Amino acid sequence: MSEKPQKVAIIGTGMAGLITSYILRTDPRFDVEVFEKQAQLSLDSASLTVSSGPDNDQKQHRIDLPMRVFADGFYANLKRMYDFFGVQYASPRFIYTMSRISDPGSTEIHPHFIHSSNNHQLPPLRPKGCSWIEWLMRVVYLAVCYYYFVACCFFVAPRTTSDTGLSESFRDYAKRIHIPGHYIKNYFLPLMSCVTTCSHNQLLDFPAIDVIGYQTKTFRKPHYTVLGGVNKVQAKLSKGQKVRYSAAVTAVENVGSKVKVTWKDGSREEVKSLFFDHVVLAVTPDVLRAIFPPLRKILAAVPTTPVHSIVHRDFARLPACSQVISARLHADNDRSSTHPIHIISNASTTESTHQHPSSVLISTSPIVPIDSEKVISSTTFTRVLRTPTSRQVTLDIFESKPTGPDGDSKQWQNGDGNVWLVGGWCWDGMVMLEGCIASAIRVAEKLNIEVPWAS
Incomplete structure (x- = not known):
């Protein structure tokens, strides 16, 4: 007589939750059920389809929110999974216009530099109003600063702070290698803030090892986007999945050898509970603190911040940025392959505006006002930040060895009581989609499940 499958609850249907669910469902030992607080799966819930023109018969475009760009080198597991599923992706030609607002009340935006991804446009485009001599000096200065910084990333390792035992912050690392402040302030921070979707100070507080790891792994590597949107990935991962929609989980607790999950059924306004053999929490630290008491105090050291993303047609706010690359777009035989991204910074933060081929x-x-009448949709998502302290918390949860007198850890660790954590923040690295897959694979390995695309 075969054993009864172990019941597994997965809380959250972002990339990490869906990947973990897919892997576990390949093993007949597990019966998986997913909980989602919305009425739809969350991985693609903020994305939308727009037409390239006002008429319904115009070409339809899928827009991912947030933007899902990945690169060779850093996203090894993600790319391997996409190849396993046959997900198609392409490498768009990104053109970044970089502007700076010095006066807090100003809305005048004039690019001071234009960068092309993978240097597909050589020499770089010259901003309007910039003389040839000034432009040439700027290009040489940036080339020297950039390659000096890259050399440091490869050959100057981050330190451990002597007084705290924590890893060195990027702020301290940048000072130690004497990288020019003008380069960091006006070029590196704006570009990297678009990747990390956080303020400049928050980025400077990242562990240096995160930033250096990302820079070295993506150096001279192409960037990709999924053709047709991440909804294609969601469809493959969730096929055949049992999902409880409108189920807002309010508590996860160990009761004997089982794990009790309590949720509010949004469709009936009822509070319900079920017992499971394993529970996988694929949610952000702020949600974890609210529903899982053992991590309430520990995860207070892992900061999060809201990030706003708005889809609109307010082109009037970017006249100079649009004009400076209009000739480049018209000269392009396939305009859909060129993606301008306007990077606008003030003293503390950066806005990135992606000029999508769908117009x-x-x-x-956003830091420049947007005409409300031209807004199509808006969404807010949670960004998990990294600091030397939060990195140590993550290491303690996922990688520390037992330290107690009897060989037991004094702190909660991943898998204790058959409760598991997965997500972009659940690994030692930049909080990206790659962390979702790496953390899901970790759970699979602990449960002795073979990952389908591992070979």
Whole structure:
């Protein structure tokens, strides 16, 4: 007589939750059920389809929110999974216009530099109003600063702070290698803030090892986007999955050898509970603190911040940025392959506005006012931040060895009581989609499940 499958609850249907669910469902030992607080799966819930024109018969475009760009080198597991599923992706030619607002009340935006991804445009485009001599000096200065910084990333390792035992912050690392402040302030921070979707100070507080790891692994590597949107990935991962929609989980607790999950059924306004053999929590630290008491105090050291993203057609706010690359777009035989991204910074933060081929703009962390009448949709998602302290918390949860007198850890660790954590923040690295897959694979390995695309 075969054993009864172990019941597994997965809380959350982002990338980490869906990947973990897919892997576990390949093993007949597990019966998996997913809980989602929304009425739809969350991985693609903020994305939308727009037409390239006002008529319904125009070409339809899928816009991912947030933007899902991945690179060779850093996203090894993600790329391997996409190849396993046959997900198609392409490498768009990104053109970044970089502007800076010095006066807090100003809305005048004039690019001071234009960068092309993978240097597909050589020499770089010259901003309007910039003389040839000034432009040439700027290009040489940036080339020297950039390659000096890259050399440091490869050959100057981050330190451990002597007084705290924590890893060195990127702020301290940048000072130690004497990288020019002008380069960091006006070029590196704006570009990297678009990747990390956080303020400049928050990025400077990242562990240096995170930033250096990302830089070295993506150096001279192409960037990709999924053709047709991440909804294609969601469809493959969730096929055949049992999902409880409108189920907002309010508590996860160990009761004997089982794990009790309590949720509010949004469709009936009822509070319900079920017992499971394993529970996988694929949610952000702020949600974890609210529903799982053992981590309430520990995860207080892992900061999060809201990030706003708006889809709109307010092109009037970016006249200089649009004009400076209009000739480049018209000269391109396939305009859909060129993606301008306007990077606008002030003293503390950066806005990135993606000029999509569908003739809409996607502004993330906007700092320039947007005409409300031209807004198509808006969403807010949670960004998990990294600091030397939060990195140590993550290491203690996922990688520390038992330290107690009897060989037991004094702190809760991943898998204790058959409760598991997965997500972009659940590994030692930049909080990206790669962390979702790496953490899901870790759970699979602990449960002795073979990952389908591992070979």
